[in-house]
Amino acid sequence: MPDPIVVLDRNNIIVSCNDLFRHLYEVLPEQDIAGQALEKLIQSLWQRHPEEGGGEHYEKAIRPILQDDKRFAGVAYEVPLPKNRWVRIVEQRSREGLRTCVHFDITRYNRERQALELAESQARAQEARFRAVIERSPVGMSIASDDGTILEANEAYGRFLGYAPRELIGKKLWDFMEPEEWNSARAVMAELVTGKILSLERETRFLHQDGTLRWALQSAVHFTDGGSNGEVISQLQDLTARKHAESERDTLLSDLAYRAAHDGLTGLPNRTAFEDALNSAMKAAQASNRPHALCYLDLDGFKGVNDAAGHVAGDQVLRMVAATLKQHIRPMDFLARLGGDEFGLILYEADLDSGISCVSALIKAVSTTNFVWNDRNFVLGLSVGITKVTSQDLSIDRLLRRADEACYRAKRAGRNLAVVA
Incomplete structure (x- = not known):
């Protein structure tokens, strides 16, 4: 994986991790962190930076975020790190209870995107490796043509929509969106393909195969090989649980306000x-x-x-x-x-x-x-x-x-x- 990754057990204890993960959290080469709680690792990192608030800042601002992760299991979330860095954590859970967590360093997002644009000429040579990363990613990912026709989709993308990946091939990206999203989806995709925007990130409503409404954070970039055609790489991060929680909270607050008056x-x-x-x-x-x-x-x-x-x-x-x-x-x-x-x-x-x-x-x-x-x-x-x-x-x-x-x-x-x- 080209990103920091860690495997946790049911109790949030680190089972294994790669070197990128160790580097991201400033773990010394001789330090063994297997068996340590992820929260403890993040806490110790903050304690080593008292100039930014240290442990006190961790208790006030960081621990609540990690506690939210326990309540909304599986929902992608973001955690601030010292030196004005942020990571977005996306996880996938196995039947055995293990949690494979990818820690995307979104601080570097813009630089990485620029590097990808410079490396477009090399993208075709790396296609096999790139597609393998997509297939194994816990985040829903798809590749579509410039007109929005889905060419490939990974398991996570199909699972989010309730279809097998092969059932998505040949459909348009917006075919699975809530009808009110169709026009805006076509318009923003055209801007992406024509270069008016370099990337997009927006919350979008989708319809699951069972008819239920799903929310996702949709991200996309457009790649070309210098010719007339290109490909749109899309990601879907499931926001449904968070949206339901926010809706229930808003309903409760509205009800309480009504009762109070x-x-x-x-x-x-x-x-x-x-x-x-x-x-x-x-x-x-x-x-x-x-x-x-x-x-x-x-x-x-x-x-x-x-x-x-x-x-x-x-x-x-x-x-x-x-x-x-x-x-x-x-x-x-x-x-x-x-x-x-x-x-x-x-x-x-x-x-x-x-x-x-x-x-x-x-x-x-x-x-x-x-x-x-x-x-x-x-x-x-x-x-x-x-x-x-x-x-x-x-x-x-x-x-x-x-x-x-x-x-x-x-x-x-x-x-x-x-x-x-």
């Missing part, structure tokens, strides 16, 4: 989200000098639902009330559940007259609706306190207290009505 019972925004929206409304009022209306809504008679039918019935009735309120406000307005049977409502760019009109419609909608649960009808009322949100308001707490006090006066005045603060 919404009431779990009604699906409405919660008090925290409401206060954020009210703060934004205050700033908007100060910027535009246009008032908004803040409404504090409290159900009348809701305690009777829980007393008569239990909290399960109460929860269902709250959901129905929330749906009823949403049906009678504008899409631009902000409705939230503040807790218990209390709701908050921001009517954007609304004066008190239009606010009272909207609230009257809400009171009518709630008080004239029969909320049915298990063949039992419940009739509720709605008391509302209203206050303006103007450019002079400086405190969320003061605004909410003002609206809450007005709501309390509405209840004392007979319930099922609105009172302006």
Whole structure:
């Protein structure tokens, strides 16, 4: 192999390695590293370079990368080394549990590419050796003609796509890509063949034979022998496991963000989200000098639902009330559940007259609706306190207290009505 290579057992212990690997990690000729953990070897290398952070930098920045490798077994990953060097590690696992790891020194990538361009005239003489390297590489590799027709592919390339290598011969490189990738794949391949770009490296979506979507880091270079035709050498490094992990992480973060801002019972925004929206409304009022209306809504008679039918019935009735309120406000307005049977409502760019009109419609909608649960009808009322949100308001707490006090006066005045603060 023209690259550093090491064989590890199941426990990440070095079984054997070549001289290039020893040189890459600054192993002395007399030093025997068989039986040593790969992590320990990398740690000792960093400890010999205290001017770059040494062992402390290893613990903070390098060890987590190696730990990620254990979680996403088989996924290519990159490790920084002292003297501003990087290696990309690609591994292949045998049935016996051994891991053959190729450590590509990607620091030298550009120089090696330039050397390959200078050596194009010698490429044909080395073709047999070159193809042997491709066939044995743990990375998916293929050779295609200038028009993208696959001429050769190794086992790893076929395994990534779910085909035997011979089944890929004669197909186009983009035939196995997700359809949305076809046009961009053709365009970038044309730029590579015509010399507009010297190499490409991009993340691309492929379709496995079983129909599942796969992600790969696709790298390619173009070689010619000086004639009119050339060959495109492509590599595929499987990113599917990493992409799935990132997708699951993003979904989880999105779900957590939603839960943090919404009431779990009604699906409405919660008090925290409401206060954020009210703060934004205050700033908007100060910027535009246009008032908004803040409404504090409290159900009348809701305690009777829980007393008569239990909290399960109460929860269902709250959901129905929330749906009823949403049906009678504008899409631009902000409705939230503040807790218990209390709701908050921001009517954007609304004066008190239009606010009272909207609230009257809400009171009518709630008080004239029969909320049915298990063949039992419940009739509720709605008391509302209203206050303006103007450019002079400086405190969320003061605004909410003002609206809450007005709501309390509405209840004392007979319930099922609105009172302006």
